Amino acid sequence: MKNSKNLKFIIVMGPPGSGKGTQAELLAEKFGLYHLETSEIIEQNLRNIKRGDFVRITGKKYFLIEEKKKRESGELMSPPLIAFWVKNKIEEITKEGKGIVTSGSPRTLFEARELTPSLKKLYGKANIKAIFLELNKKDVIWRNTHRKTCELMRHPILYLKETEKLTRCPFDGSKLLLRKDDTSGVIKIRLKAYREETLPVAEHLKKEGLKVIEINGFPPPAVVFKNILKAIKVDEAKVSSSSSLPWEAR
Numbered sequence: 001m002k003n004s005k006n007l008k009f010i011i012v013m014g015p016p017g018s019g020k021g022t023q024a025e026l027l028a029e030k031f032g033l034y035h036l037e038t039s040e041i042i043e044q045n046l047r048n049i050k051r052g053d054f055v056r057i058t059g060k061k062y063f064l065i066e067e068k069k070k071r072e073s074g075e076l077m078s079p080p081l082i083a084f085w086v087k088n089k090i091e092e093i094t095k096e097g098k099g100i101v102t103s104g105s106p107r108t109l110f111e112a113r114e115l116t117p118s119l120k121k122l123y124g125k126a127n128i129k130a131i132f133l134e135l136n137k138k139d140v141i142w143r144n145t146h147r148k149t150c151e152l153m154r155h156p157i158l159y160l161k162e163t164e165k166l167t168r169c170p171f172d173g174s175k176l177l178l179r180k181d182d183t184s185g186v187i188k189i190r191l192k193a194y195r196e197e198t199l200p201v202a203e204h205l206k207k208e209g210l211k212v213i214e215i216n217g218f219p220p221p222a223v224v225f226k227n228i229l230k231a232i233k234v235d236e237a238k239v240s241s242s243s244s245l246p247w248e249a250r
């Protein structure tokens, strides 16, 4: 195993429509990180499952067919199972010598409590940063009810000045459709879930002594990205100056 103490672990969080996926992609490219998406991990683990398949975690069995049904009906899957899968994936990637950026994970306080000890051990406090993108309720609702997805690959396209007039997907050229599930009622429920279940994650990370950076998610993605990079740089300068011992000072 390569020394992972110089690798970065960046958590990008934000309400629906804040552009966290885009920022995570940009950070992955900039720092050569693996973009870890919980939904992808779940899909991998639920592929090709048979009746009776289960995962045992601290003595309890989690049957995968049941978990799959929960997911399909929109219910939350069992948090211990999600945390277990995510933790394993993080260890696997870190062993390959790669840092990680997540978008929207850890989603719940439960997941955060399960993950923080191993993150600290693998990466060291100073290399873990959490970016929380902020967007007010009005903008969340407006952006989400105007959000489009492409017909072919379901690429989500944020509604911004830059994308307002787009009729074709910039990635594959297929037609852009308004997303049917993005009605303001659904968005309000998702926003409430974000505030109640995900925002406490920020408090937990702070209590654990990890760096939590709040960034305005309203400007265009390129501006938000610049602000994130600036904040990370400022923080790293602080960490390296405070960690040098007095007799090392020049």
Ligand SMILES: [Zn+2]
Binding pocket: 150, 151, 152, 153, 154, 155, 169, 170, 171, 172, 173, 174
């Ligand atoms: Zn597309």
